[in-house]
Amino acid sequence: MATLETISSVDTSPRHPIRLVANRTGLTVDLIRAWEKRYHVVEPARSDTKRRLYSDYDIERLRLIRIAKQNGRRLVDVAPLTLEALRDVVSEDSRYEVSQDVQAEIYRPSWTSPLESSESADDIDALLFSVQTMDQHRFDQLLQEGLVKQSLPAFLQTVIGPLLAEIGESTRLGKMRIAHEHMATAHLRTFIGALRFRETYTGNEPKIVITTPTGQLHELGALMVAALVSVDGWLPVYLGPNTPADEIAACAMQSGARAVSLSLTYPADDPRIPTELTRLRSQLESNIPVFVGGSAASHHHELINRLGLLSPKSLDDLRHSLNMLRDNRFQGIA
Amino acid sequence: MATLETISSVDTSPRHPIRLVANRTGLTVDLIRAWEKRYHVVEPARSDTKRRLYSDYDIERLRLIRIAKQNGRRLVDVAPLTLEALRDVVSEDSRYEVSQDVQAEIYRPSWTSPLESSESADDIDALLFSVQTMDQHRFDQLLQEGLVKQSLPAFLQTVIGPLLAEIGESTRLGKMRIAHEHMATAHLRTFIGALRFRETYTGNEPKIVITTPTGQLHELGALMVAALVSVDGWLPVYLGPNTPADEIAACAMQSGARAVSLSLTYPADDPRIPTELTRLRSQLESNIPVFVGGSAASHHHELINRLGLLSPKSLDDLRHSLNMLRDNRFQGIA
DNA sequence: GCAAGTTTGTCCTAGTTTTGTCCAGATAAA
DNA sequence: TTTATCTGGACAAAACTAGGACAAACTTGC
Numbered sequence A, B: 001m002a003t004l005e006t007i008s009s010v011d012t013s014p015r016h017p018i019r020l021v022a023n024r025t026g027l028t029v030d031l032i033r034a035w036e037k038r039y040h041v042v043e044p045a046r047s048d049t050k051r052r053l054y055s056d057y058d059i060e061r062l063r064l065i066r067i068a069k070q071n072g073r074r075l076v077d078v079a080p081l082t083l084e085a086l087r088d089v090v091s092e093d094s095r096y097e098v099s100q101d102v103q104a105e106i107y108r109p110s111w112t113s114p115l116e117s118s119e120s121a122d123d124i125d126a127l128l129f130s131v132q133t134m135d136q137h138r139f140d141q142l143l144q145e146g147l148v149k150q151s152l153p154a155f156l157q158t159v160i161g162p163l164l165a166e167i168g169e170s171t172r173l174g175k176m177r178i179a180h181e182h183m184a185t186a187h188l189r190t191f192i193g194a195l196r197f198r199e200t201y202t203g204n205e206p207k208i209v210i211t212t213p214t215g216q217l218h219e220l221g222a223l224m225v226a227a228l229v230s231v232d233g234w235l236p237v238y239l240g241p242n243t244p245a246d247e248i249a250a251c252a253m254q255s256g257a258r259a260v261s262l263s264l265t266y267p268a269d270d271p272r273i274p275t276e277l278t279r280l281r282s283q284l285e286s287n288i289p290v291f292v293g294g295s296a297a298s299h300h301h302e303l304i305n306r307l308g309l310l311s312p313k314s315l316d317d318l319r320h321s322l323n324m325l326r327d328n329r330f331q332g333i334a
Numbered sequence C: 001g002c003a004a005g006t007t008t009g010t011c012c013t014a015g016t017t018t019t020g021t022c023c024a025g026a027t028a029a030a
Numbered sequence D: 001t002t003t004a005t006c007t008g009g010a011c012a013a014a015a016c017t018a019g020g021a022c023a024a025a026c027t028t029g030c
Helices: A002-008 A018-025 A029-039 A056-070 A083-094 A100-105 A117-132 A136-149 A152-172 A178-198 A220-231 A245-255 A272-283 A297-307 A315-333 B002-008 B018-025 B029-039 B056-070 B083-095 B117-132 B136-149 B152-172 B178-198 B220-231 B245-255 B272-283 B297-307 B315-333
Strands: A207-211 A235-238 A259-263 A290-293 B207-211 B235-238 B259-263 B290-293
Touching: A018 A029, A018 A056, A029 A056, A056 A083, A056 A136, A117 A136, A117 A152, A117 A178, A136 A152, A136 A178, A152 A178, A152 A220, A152 A315, A178 A220, A178 B178, A178 B235, A178 B245, A207 A220, A207 A245, A220 A235, A220 A259, A220 A315, A235 A245, A235 B178, A245 A259, A245 A272, A245 B178, A259 A272, A259 A315, A272 A290, A272 A297, A290 A297, A290 A315, B018 B029, B018 B056, B029 B056, B056 B083, B117 B136, B117 B152, B117 B178, B136 B152, B136 B178, B152 B178, B152 B220, B152 B315, B178 B220, B207 B220, B207 B245, B220 B235, B220 B259, B220 B315, B235 B245, B245 B259, B245 B272, B259 B272, B259 B315, B272 B290, B272 B297, B290 B297, B290 B315
Parallel strands: A207 A235, A207 A259, A259 A290, B207 B235, B207 B259, B259 B290
Antiparallel strands: none
């Protein structure tokens, strides 16, 4: 369908005015012109009155260059790259940009500062403000803008995660109304849910069942995982919250999943959790790893170890493990 | 079917004076005339005394052009486009503001008639089959295709509604696994949630608070309502499920909503419902109507009448009432 | 570690195009 | 009568263009 087309081959016909390009890329018009003047980053066509007319291809280039810059690349270095080379650079960077420990291990010149934490903090403040004022349109706009500024994994970890924590905390302390929390949660449910459809699927992706066990009604963490792994070439089989262990196992079997990921948040000490996790582990084939994440996972540390489940320390850690699993599998087949 | 026509068809017969057009579109009368003078953006019919008479079609065009301008389009570029092309452009642009999993390239007028029931039945069977086989991709594909075939309101009523009922029934009878129901529900949550972002907003829309009361955890009905009313020029303030009456009232006040809509499904006889509805009605200003729908609404018929709440018999009935409310409001201003 | 050079975002001026607002006098509607 | 709309034109604000200046941040050389 058109969806596939737009993603895989980018339209090169010039038609967008500079203002729209600025809106979509998050760059200023001055900057877009300056980049053109100095490095010929893009060379837009012109209207009969000399107005710049950009193509979708140009916009995608600018968007990627912006992200590359955010990741610490220098403009001189990335300006001459083709779209494909740019994509490679950006996806390469996204693997390291947020993870501090990984960052220390590999060589990174001093200019490769990841996204300023202050900048993310500003974004989160703006998002919180739009929730307080019930400005839905602004909220959606900010989410979309945040996604333009950085790659999806970085966005989830530096903005969405902290935002959720902040909203939960504010509501608990009475600084925010329940109605505000509800509105924000409902919007985020739709927003995050749609993220995984941004990726294109070939049908060959390994599958991973993602859900929360019985009693765990909060699904946003699980949904974030679904969006995240889709970036790395997994096909999430997302079951929503509150799924009994038997059903998770049956689903993993029917879909031929290679892994299962659970999210535990609240209530942290639900007595059903040990039962459910034990049942799940016993019903699943032993070569299918079960990842247990979320804020409440640490409450069940001992159980998780005893059952041989995996408890990634961060979303990045989870990504890393899944990448290993995926690549091992490909080796095993070849 | 007379009801449907009156509600949803975009009338091409000219009858609105320029003042009303200005109010509905958020443009000034001078600007509307200037656009006509310079670019023939719309060419309204004239009364026998040369007064401009605009049709609903014209208003829709102007609304879309205003939004296209906000997105950074130039007037010269969008002025000559047909309504369909304009829809495409606006929808393409807004895709970058609000991410969606639904990307219908084909514009479906909101006034297309519903499909023959047999055809819908086939669609539903195909959807059910894709759920049973856990074929997520097929499921999404069928949903999108179904939406292309008919208008959004018709699609919700002839496909999504029956599909939800069927899935619920099949699971209850054990014909379908809980895992299947979960997968379908999670997908539908994302799909329906994204539907209201297909519409374009000018900022002048009257608002309606949509949610379910405390104890009612199923949100898909409420979400359908949100998608539905957005087609008719309302801005839904969607709060998700399980919202306490106090919070609904506070939210309605803060957002300046003109109406509230609640959905009741399960459990039908929750003892909290009477309390919550009574609280809500007493805390809301009396000129804000409260609509109560969903399969469980009939269980509370007497209560609803006593409190002076409104219980539309169908989604169409709800739309009709809201259209009346919206237009009364416009008269009140003019 | 400091100084000199480079890179990069922002801003300025001045001229052009595009777009929004306003006015005047005439006609029609309330 | 008062208010709303009409036409045609004037005017001004906003947006865009080209070229260049400038300062902050960063890199490099010593």
